[in-house]
Amino acid sequence: MFCLWCHEEIIPDITWKNVFQFFGKDRKLCEDCQQKLPYIEGPVCPTCSKPTEHGEVCRDCRTWTSHPTLGESLIQNVSVFSYTPFMKDIMAKWKYRGDYELVNMFKAGMEKRFKDNFHKQVLTLVPIPLSKTREQERGFNQAEALAGLLGLPMIHALARVRNEKQAKKSRAERLQSKNPFQLKHRMDTPVLLIDDLYTTGTTLHWAAFLLKSAGCPKVYSFTLIRS
Amino acid sequence: MNPQTKKTPMSPLTPEDPLYSIASFCEAQLLLRQELPLTDKNFEELQLMNYLQETPGIEESFTGYVCKRCGNRKNHWFGKIPQKPSPIVYCRKCIEMGRVSSFEALYRWTGPQTQSPRIENPCHWDGRLTKFQRNCSQRILEAMTTREPLLVWAVCGAGKTEMLFEGLTAAISRGDRICLATPRADVVRELVPRFHRAFPEVTISALYGGSEEKMEGAQFIIATTHQLLRYEEAFDVMIIDEVDAFPYHADQSLSFASERARKPSSSLVYLTATPRKWLKWKAKLKLIPTVFVPARYHGYPLPTPRFVSTYRLSKTLEKDILPPSIRSWIQGKTKQQRRFLLFTPTIEIAHKLAKITKIECVDAKDPDRIDKINRYRNGERNALITTTILERGVTFPSIDVAVIDAGHKVFDEAALVQIAGRAGRNADDPDGDVIFFHQGRTNAIIGAKKMISMMNRLARRK
Numbered sequence: 001m002f003c004l005w006c007h008e009e010i011i012p013d014i015t016w017k018n019v020f021q022f023f024g025k026d027r028k029l030c031e032d033c034q035q036k037l038p039y040i041e042g043p044v045c046p047t048c049s050k051p052t053e054h055g056e057v058c059r060d061c062r063t064w065t066s067h068p069t070l071g072e073s074l075i076q077n078v079s080v081f082s083y084t085p086f087m088k089d090i091m092a093k094w095k096y097r098g099d100y101e102l103v104n105m106f107k108a109g110m111e112k113r114f115k116d117n118f119h120k121q122v123l124t125l126v127p128i129p130l131s132k133t134r135e136q137e138r139g140f141n142q143a144e145a146l147a148g149l150l151g152l153p154m155i156h157a158l159a160r161v162r163n164e165k166q167a168k169k170s171r172a173e174r175l176q177s178k179n180p181f182q183l184k185h186r187m188d189t190p191v192l193l194i195d196d197l198y199t200t201g202t203t204l205h206w207a208a209f210l211l212k213s214a215g216c217p218k219v220y221s222f223t224l225i226r227s
Numbered sequence: 228m229n230p231q232t233k234k235t236p237m238s239p240l241t242p243e244d245p246l247y248s249i250a251s252f253c254e255a256q257l258l259l260r261q262e263l264p265l266t267d268k269n270f271e272e273l274q275l276m277n278y279l280q281e282t283p284g285i286e287e288s289f290t291g292y293v294c295k296r297c298g299n300r301k302n303h304w305f306g307k308i309p310q311k312p313s314p315i316v317y318c319r320k321c322i323e324m325g326r327v328s329s330f331e332a333l334y335r336w337t338g339p340q341t342q343s344p345r346i347e348n349p350c351h352w353d354g355r356l357t358k359f360q361r362n363c364s365q366r367i368l369e370a371m372t373t374r375e376p377l378l379v380w381a382v383c384g385a386g387k388t389e390m391l392f393e394g395l396t397a398a399i400s401r402g403d404r405i406c407l408a409t410p411r412a413d414v415v416r417e418l419v420p421r422f423h424r425a426f427p428e429v430t431i432s433a434l435y436g437g438s439e440e441k442m443e444g445a446q447f448i449i450a451t452t453h454q455l456l457r458y459e460e461a462f463d464v465m466i467i468d469e470v471d472a473f474p475y476h477a478d479q480s481l482s483f484a485s486e487r488a489r490k491p492s493s494s495l496v497y498l499t500a501t502p503r504k505w506l507k508w509k510a511k512l513k514l515i516p517t518v519f520v521p522a523r524y525h526g527y528p529l530p531t532p533r534f535v536s537t538y539r540l541s542k543t544l545e546k547d548i549l550p551p552s553i554r555s556w557i558q559g560k561t562k563q564q565r566r567f568l569l570f571t572p573t574i575e576i577a578h579k580l581a582k583i584t585k586i587e588c589v590d591a592k593d594p595d596r597i598d599k600i601n602r603y604r605n606g607e608r609n610a611l612i613t614t615t616i617l618e619r620g621v622t623f624p625s626i627d628v629a630v631i632d633a634g635h636k637v638f639d640e641a642a643l644v645q646i647a648g649r650a651g652r653n654a655d656d657p658d659g660d661v662i663f664f665h666q667g668r669t670n671a672i673i674g675a676k677k678m679i680s681m682m683n684r685l686a687r688r689k
Contacts, residue, residue, distance in 0.1 A: 098308075098322070099306065099326075100306055100307070100317070101307070101319065139310065139315055139317075139330065140310070
C-alpha cells in the first residue's frame with residue numbers, strides 16, 4: 001500500500017491479528033500524514049462544532065438563532081476536522097485538482113465522529129448538491145463522495161439553482177444571499193445534511209430551512225471541516 | 228505514434244497569420260482542453276479543420292492503464308471516480324498539471340507550424356575559454372550540428388554553461404528549438420539571467436512549478452524536467468543538466484518525458500559532474516560519445532574535503548548546544564569574515580541549527596526560499612544553513628562549505644562531490660575550505676574524496 005497523500009510506501013506491522021485477515025482493512029495513510037490531520041478535539045460549540053474555550057455557544061451561532069427566517073431550522077452541525085494549512089492543501093488537491101481518491105483520507109475520521117454523535121438516531125443522508133456545470137467540470141460532487149463513506153441510505157433531495165462560488169464571497173455577502181436550492185423530494189424522516197465545509201453556515205441553514213418548511217421533522221448537518 | 232499525426236508539409240506560419248499565436252502556443256505539446264486559450268467556438272472550428280487532434284488521456288493496455296501525458300503505468304497511481312455507466316479513470320501522478328482522465332482528453336496541434344527566427348551572431352558573451360573548455364565546446368558544437376548524443380563529464384565549476392555557448396550560437400542561427408532541462412527550479416532561476424545576458428535577442432522562457440511567464444513559441448526553453456511532460460517532439464537540441472540528480476534518475480516518468488519532448492532526429496547532450504553507474508558504464512563501453520573535463524575553468528584544483536569526527540551529534544543538538552568542533556569552525560569563519568554554507572541532512576536538523584546559531588536556514592518547503600537565497604547571494608547575509616536543495620547547480624563566488632553529519636544516507640557520493648564543488652568557484656579565491664563533520668566515515672565520504680583527488684590528478688596530468 002502507498003500513502004494516499006505523500007505516496008510513501010506503507011509497510012504494515014505483522015501481528016497475529018492481521019496474518020489471518022487477508023482482506024483486512026487497508027491503511028490509506030502513513031503514520032505521519034494521519035497525525036497531521038487536524039481532528040477536532042476538546043471543547044467545542046455544541047451547535048456548530050467550532051472549538052470554544054469552555055464549550056459554550058459561539059458568537060456565530062448566537063447570531064444565527066436570532067435570524068428571522070433561518071434561525072430555528074438547523075438543530076446542530078458536527079464537523080470532523082479544523083481548517084489548517086495542511087487541510088487547505090488537501091482540499092485544493094481534492095476539489096480543485098479533482099483528485100477524487102483523496103476522499104478516502106477522511107474515512108476513518110468521518111466514521112468515528114459519526115459514531116460518536118449520531119449513532120442513536122435513524123437519519124437519511126442528504127448531500128449538498130453542486131450546480132450541474134460545476135459537477136461536470138469536477139467529475140464528482142464532494143458532498144456525495146463524503147456521504148458515500150458512511151454507507152447509509154442517501155437521497156438527493158436538493159438541487160442547486162444559482163451557480164455562485166461561495167468561496168469568493170465575503171461573510172456579509174454570504175449572509176445576505178438568497179436561497180440557492182430547490183426541493184426535489186419532500187423528506188418526512190429526520191435528515192443529516194452532508195457537506196465539505198461549514199464556514200458561515202449559510203448554505204446549510206438555507207438547505208435546512210427548505211427541508212423543514214416542506215415538512216421534515218429534524219435537520220442536522222455533518223461537515224468535514226469547521227473553518 | 229499513429230500515422231495521422233505525422234506532420235503534413237505545410238509552409239510555416241508567418242507572425243501576421245491569425246493562427247500564429249495559437250499555433251505557437253500549443254504546437255508540439257499535449258494540452259488539456261482547459262489549457263487551450265480558446266473559446267468553444269474556435270475550439271470546434273480548429274478541430275473541424277483537423278488542426279487540433281484529440282488523443283485519449285488514459286489508455287487501457289492489457290496490464291492496466293497508461294497515462295499518455297506522464298507515461299505512468301503503475302496501477303496505484305491511477306484513481307477512479309465512480310460514475311455511470313463506467314467509472315472515470317484518472318492519473319494521480321501528474322494531477323498537479325491538471326487532471327488527465329479517460330474523459331479528459333489531450334490535444335495536439337497538427338496544423339501549420341511556426342518557424343523560430345534565425346538570428347545571426349546571437350551570442351554576446353565575450354569571455355574566453357580555457358584549453359579544456361575549448362576542446363569540450365568544440366565537441367558540443369559538433370554533436371549539436373550532427374544531431375548526436377554526447378555526455379559531458381565536467382567537474383563542478385568547469386564552466387559547463389559557458390561551454391554550451393558556441394554550440395547554442397550555431398543552433399540559434401539555424402533556427403533550432405532548444406531545451407535545457409534541469410532537475411531544480413533554483414537552477415532554472417539562476418541560469419535564465421545568465422543566458423539572457425549571453426543571448427539578448429533570443430526569446431528565452433523559464434518554466435518551473437509556479438513560474439508565471441509562459442512565453443508562446445519561445446525558441447529556447449529552460450525548464451525543470453517535470454515541465455517537459457507537456458511536450459512532444461518539440462526540440463532539435465535537448466540539453467539535460469545534472470542527469471544524475473534526484474529526481475531525474477529516480478523518477479522514470481522524467482526520462483520518458485525528456486525522450487518524448489525531443490524530435491526523433493535531435494541532439495541530446497547530458498551534462499554532469501558525477502555520473503551514476505549506468506552512465507559511467509555506457510561511457511566506458513563507448514555506447515555514448517563522452518567528453519571529459521577534469522579541470523575547473525580557473526585551472527586551480529578542486530578543494531579536497533577534510534574530515535572531522537563529531538559523534539553523538541543528535542544528543543548534543545537535543546541539549547541545544549553545538550558540538551565543539553562545529554562551533555569552533557563557525558567561529559573561525561566569522562572571525563576571518565569568510566562566507567559559508569552549512570549543509571544538513573534533514574529539515575529538522577537545519578531548523579535546530581538555525582535556532583542555536585541564529586543563522587538563517589532554507590529548505591525545499593520554505594515559502595521565503597527564493598528571498599533567503601537571494602539575500603545570501605547578494606551578500607546581505609554571510610552564512611546560510613541549507614538542506615540538500617543547494618547541493619548543485621548554484622554558484623556563489625567565494626564560499627566555504629561544511630556538511631553536518633556527512634554520513635547520513637541523503638549524502639551519497641555524488642551529493643558530497645557536488646557540495647564540495649560549491650567551494651572555490653572564483654578565480655580570485657580558488658581555495659575554498661570544505662569540511663565534512665561525520666559520525667564514522669561511510670563509503671560515500673571516502674568515495675567522494677577519492678573522486679575529487681582523481682579529478683585533480685587527471686587535471687594536473689593533461
